Every structure is written in C-alpha cells, then in structure tokens.
Amino acid sequence: MDVFLMIRRQKTTIFTDAKESTTVYELKRIVEGILKRPPEDQRLYKDDQSLEDSKTLGDCGFTNQTARPQAPATVGLAFRINDEMFEQLHVEAFSSPPRTPRCDEAPGLR
Template identity: 55%
Template sequence: MDVFLMIRRKTLTIFTDAKNTTTVLELKKIIEGFLKIPPQDQQLFNKDNTIMVDDRMLQDYGLTSTTTTAQNPATVGLAVRDTADAFEDLEYTPYSTADLADVMKSQEANGQEQSS
C-alpha cells in the first residue's frame, strides 16, 4: 500500500509516495532524483524530529497506508550536509497563515451566493 509523504526542508516541499516497506535509504534515493543530493549527504527526520536510520522501513516509524493519505501526507524533515561536512539544523519555513485579502473575500462570498 502507498504511504504519502511531504518531505520538508526550509522553503522546499516535495510530495511523493512510497510503500510502507520502503527503507529510509530507498527514500533518500527518491529524494536524490529530485534534488541531486546523494543519500549520504541527506538526513531524514520523523514527526518527533528524531533521525531516521537508513536500514529501517517507513512502517517502523509509523508511516503506513492507514496513517497517511494523499489528502493528509506525513511530514518527513530533510537536512543536508553543508560545506563544513556537518549536517545543517532541521528547519521548516512555516506556510503562510495570512488572511485572504478583502478583494478575495468579496469574490469568495459572491461565489457562494451564486451557488445557492
């Protein structure tokens, strides 16, 4: 079954899916396909911000088809090795929580009135 993942690093978000039996190393190879960063230069973190071990499977971290969906993917943190040969700190840039602009609010209300 598919496990749906949202891999986050700073302002970057990658949506992907894998099997619950996929190893962390295999997931790093998937990420390498997107970012061209070799697996040994990647560090993945589970929801508790603990480092995920290469030879363990996603299901070992509670990432299964029953805990994730396409509409509600699990977040996996990504840190990469920097030039000083150390891994950067795990960092997520929060998504915007800004309210809709007044112009958009009126359009949204108009759309709801028309559909009634």
C-alpha cells in the same frame, strides 16, 4: 500498502509516495533524483527524530493510516554542511492565502 509523504526542508516541499516496505535509504535515493544531493548528505526526520537508513517506512510509523493521500505525513530533511555536521532541521511554515474580500466590499459594486 502505499504511504504518502511530504518531504520538507526550509521552503522546499516534495510530495511523493512509497511503499511501507521502502527503506529510509531508498527514500533518500528518491530525494537524490529530485534535489541532486546524495543519500549520505541527507538526514531525514520524523517529529524531530532522525530516521535510520536501514529501517522501513512502516518501522518508522508511516502507514496507510498515518500517511494518506489527502493528509500526507511530514518528513523533515536536512543536508550535510561539512564532513562532520548537518544543518539544523528548519522547515518554513506555509504562507496564508490573502484575505478574500466580501462582495459588498469590492469597489464599484455599491
């Protein structure tokens, strides 16, 4: 079955879909195709827990019930910063849209 994911790092968000049988490593290859960073320089997270490359998305708890098109599951992404360390996982919150004025507040409509 398909799972729908929102891969997030800082202010970057990637929407993608994959099969439950896709491995975490294969998901990293998808990210590589978009962000041009090799899988070994990526770390993926679910709920602040690092995901193992050999596990499938289904093994990690991503199913067609938990990762639907209208409500994709969030996967955190961090990049390697040197030979031994990865950056801290950091995802910026989405901004809120500006308040829409009511019709009676619009200038010139009184």
